[in-house]
Amino acid sequence: MSSDRYIDFANSDIGRRLVGAVGLPAPARLERWQAGRLRPVEGTMLVSAGPLADHVRLFAQRLTDSLYSFGSDQPGATAWVAAQGPKLKAVVFDASTLLHSDQLNHLREFFQPLLKSLDHSAHVVILGRAPATLSDPLAASTQQAVEGFSRSLAKEMRDGGTVQLLHVDEGAEDQLEGALRFFLSPKSAYISGQVIRLSHCPTQVQDWSRPLSGRRALITGAARGIGAAIAETLARDGAEVVLLDVPQVSADLDALAARLGGQSLAIDICAESAALELIEGLPEGVDIVVHNAGITRDKTLVNMSAEFWDSVLAVNLNAPQVLTNSLLESGTLRDNGRVILLASISGIAGNRGQTNYAASKAGLIGLAQAWAPLLQERGISINAVAPGFIETKMTADMPFAYREAGRRMSSLGQGGLPQDVAEAVAWLSQPGTGAVTGQVLRVCGQSVIGA
Known part of the structure; x- marks a missing residue:
C-alpha cells in the first residue's frame, strides 16, 4: 500500500507555511478508532434544542464525559456560549422543526458562531425528517433545503471535520444511539456529506462494547x-x-x-x-x-x-x-x-x-x-x-x-x-x-x- 507523503508534508511545520502560501490543499490527518477507546466522543459534545434532540439527551452522557446544550437548559449539560466554551468534538443539531423557509435562518444562527470552535476531526450530525414523509409541500421543501445545506456545510469543514444528515422516521427515535455512536465517532472518519434514513426497527444492540456478539x-x-x-x-x-x-x-x-x-x-x-x-x-x-x-x-x-x-x-x-x-x-x-x-x-x-x-x-x-x-x-x-x-x-x-x-x-x-x-x-x-x-x-x- 502506498503511503500518502503529501499529508505528511502538509502537516509539517515548513509544509503548513508553504501550502498556505501557495493555496495548495491542506488535508488533515484523520482521527480513526483505536483499540482500547472507551467512548465514541472523546471531547465536548453539543446538543441543540428540539424534539429529536430530547431523545439524544436520554443517552448523550453514555457517549461523552463533556456534554453541553444550546438553546435549552438540560440536566447534566452546561450551556454553551460561542467563543467562551471548549472546543467541540461532536455536534448534534435538530432541524426536524424547520417546516417553513423562514425558519431556515436557524441553520445559520446555530452553525455560524460555532464553526471556529470545532476541534480537530469534529463530527456534526443534523437530524431531520425525510421530505417524502411530510404531507405539507412547504414542510417537505424546507426539509429538502436542509439536505442542500448539510452537503454544502460538509464541503466547508476544515481539519478533518465531517457532516451527516439523518432523516428520522416517527417511531425510529430509539435507533438514534446506534447511529450517533457511529457518525459522531472516529469510526466514520472518511464519511461526510451523507444522508441516511432511519426507520423503525424492533431489534437493538445489547452490548455496545461487542455489538455483534452472538452473530x-x-x-x-x-x-x-x-x-x-x-x-x-x-x-x-x-x-x-x-x-x-x-x-x-x-x-x-x-x-x-x-x-x-x-x-x-x-x-x-x-x-x-x-x-x-x-x-x-x-x-x-x-x-x-x-x-x-x-x-x-x-x-x-x-x-x-x-x-x-x-x-x-x-x-x-x-x-x-x-x-x-x-x-x-x-x-x-x-x-x-x-x-x-x-x-x-x-x-x-x-x-x-x-x-x-x-x-x-x-x-x-x-x-x-x-x-x-x-x-x-x-x-x-x-x-x-x-x-x-x-x-x-x-x-x-x-x-x-x-x-x-x-x-x-x-x-x-x-x-x-x-x-x-x-x-x-x-x-x-x-x-x-x-x-x-x-x-x-x-x-x-x-x-x-x-x-
Missing part, C-alpha cells in the same frame, strides 16, 4: 485488503466470522481465519456448484453476509473484450445475486439478518474505462433498493457501501497523476483506508441497523465524483 458473519473476498479488514473489524465487534475466497489464496485465508478464531471456505463464487458448496459449508446458518469479492478489468468500451466484460459482471454482480438468493431460499440467512453489498462511487457516477465495473456496481445498488422491501417481513436489511478512493495495493499501482487526483478530489483531500470501509460495514451489520435498508452509504471523503 455469525460471512465475508467474501476475505483473504486480503478490504475483505480482511472487514473480517478483522467484525471479529473485533464480537462476530464469529466465516471467511470465503478463491482456492488460489487459501493459505492466506486459512491463516487469517485461524488468527480470528473463524472458519475458512475456499470456493470459486462463479462456479456452478458455488451456491450448494456455500450452503453445505454453513450448516449453522449466518446472520450477516458481506459481498466484498470483486474484480476490475478496465478498458474503454471500444477496446473491451467479451472476457473482460463477462468476468467482471460474473464476479461482481451475478455471484452476489445467485448466492444471496440461495442463502435466503434455503433459510441459511436467518431472520433479522444483514446483507451488505460492496458497491463503488463508480456505480453512482460512472468512470471512463469502467463500463463493465460501473454496471456491476450500479447493479448492486439496484439490488439493495429492490430487495429491501421484500425482505422486511423477515427483518432482514440489505444495503450497499460505496467506497471512493481507498489506499489499497490496487490504487498503489495506479500512475502517480491518477493516484494523486483520486486522493485530492474529495472534501477531506485524501484517500481512505480499508478500515474506513470496514467500520461502515460493521455498523450496518449491527442488530439495530435494520433501521437502515435499501440505502447506499458512501465511504469516499465526500468525493466530488457523483451525488
